[in-house]
Amino acid sequence: MATPDIETSATAASTRAGTGTTFTRFVGLATIVGMIALGVFGLLLSPADVQQSDSVRILYIHVGTVWIAYVAFAVTALSSAAYLWKRTTSLTWDRLAGASAEIGVLFMALTLLAGSLWGRLSWGKFWVWDARVTSTAFMFVTYVGYLAVRGLGGSHQQRARRSAVVALLAVLEIPLVHFSVKLWRGLHQDSSVADRTHVNLHGLMLFSLFISLIAFTLLYVWLLMHRQRVLAMQDAIDNTGLDYALQQRRDEGDL
Amino acid sequence: MEDLGFILATYIVTFGSVAAFALAIVRRGRRLAAQLPAKDKPWT
Numbered sequence: 001m002a003t004p005d006i007e008t009s010a011t012a013a014s015t016r017a018g019t020g021t022t023f024t025r026f027v028g029l030a031t032i033v034g035m036i037a038l039g040v041f042g043l044l045l046s047p048a049d050v051q052q053s054d055s056v057r058i059l060y061i062h063v064g065t066v067w068i069a070y071v072a073f074a075v076t077a078l079s080s081a082a083y084l085w086k087r088t089t090s091l092t093w094d095r096l097a098g099a100s101a102e103i104g105v106l107f108m109a110l111t112l113l114a115g116s117l118w119g120r121l122s123w124g125k126f127w128v129w130d131a132r133v134t135s136t137a138f139m140f141v142t143y144v145g146y147l148a149v150r151g152l153g154g155s156h157q158q159r160a161r162r163s164a165v166v167a168l169l170a171v172l173e174i175p176l177v178h179f180s181v182k183l184w185r186g187l188h189q190d191s192s193v194a195d196r197t198h199v200n201l202h203g204l205m206l207f208s209l210f211i212s213l214i215a216f217t218l219l220y221v222w223l224l225m226h227r228q229r230v231l232a233m234q235d236a237i238d239n240t241g242l243d244y245a246l247q248q249r250r251d252e253g254d255l
Numbered sequence: 256m257e258d259l260g261f262i263l264a265t266y267i268v269t270f271g272s273v274a275a276f277a278l279a280i281v282r283r284g285r286r287l288a289a290q291l292p293a294k295d296k297p298w299t
Contacts, residue, residue: 021298043266054259113268121261
């Protein structure tokens with residue numbers, strides 16, 4: 001008599017769990033702690049910059065978000081290459097690519113927003129057609145297009161193949177965006193943290209930026225694990241629906 | 256603190272957007288998990 005109760009409670013626990021595991025909860029908790037630390041150091045403890053005054057506090061967000069956007073798009077490209085590799089055509093790689101691209105698009109949008117607010121304080125304008133700003137906006141639009149390509153019809157394998165090709169082309173924009181400040185001298189400042197000869201940030205400012213990078217990286221890992229699992233379940237439900245439709249057709253044929 | 260409005264707007268919009276995205280993923284995950292057997296959820 002006890003067995004069904006155990007099964008029922010196990011099913012209920014599985015349903016409640018959704019996409020979470022002990023590891024994701026640990027990463028999630030570490031992310032919350034990191035974000036609180038970022039808020040405290042970025043807004044309160046870090047000193048104002050000699051040249052940029054308090055607007056430097058925006059950079060702790062701006063640099064962290066663009067770092068995650070770069071990482072996310074690089075992961076999308078690597079996962080897409082892994083999918084296209086003959087021996088590893090697993091849809092897990094495709095879902096990893098798609099999940100990472102979604103996160104990258106969100107963080108790229110936040111990068112543009114934070115950059116726009118920082119630009120208003122530093123340059124007096126929310127938007128300038130500077131090489132870095134323009135190329136970043138172009139990359140954002142490219143990855144929105146990538147997500148649109150993923151949403152086109154067809155089988156999961158068709159979706160994976162065509163979006164993998166787009167991802168491998170789109171990733172070429174990352175070095176273009178990163179080196180745009182050196183290729184085309186514009187308004188956007190060069191490296192904020194360090195260049196080849198010396199470190200530009202020190203003390204609490206450098207530490208605050210370090211916390212930002214750690215906190216946003218943890219957040220990325222947490223989001224990626226959950227989003228990838230949601231995509232896996234969505235694909236499984238799609239397959240179940242397809243199986244059901246095929247069974248209906250077979251039943252119709254038998255009649 | 257100078258330019259407090261711009262600085263706070265950056266932090267609030269960033270944290271708010273990320274929290275909303277995370278919440279949407281978790282809720283969707285729970286909704287889908289309820290429709291699938293355990294074999295389709297190898298992480299559970």
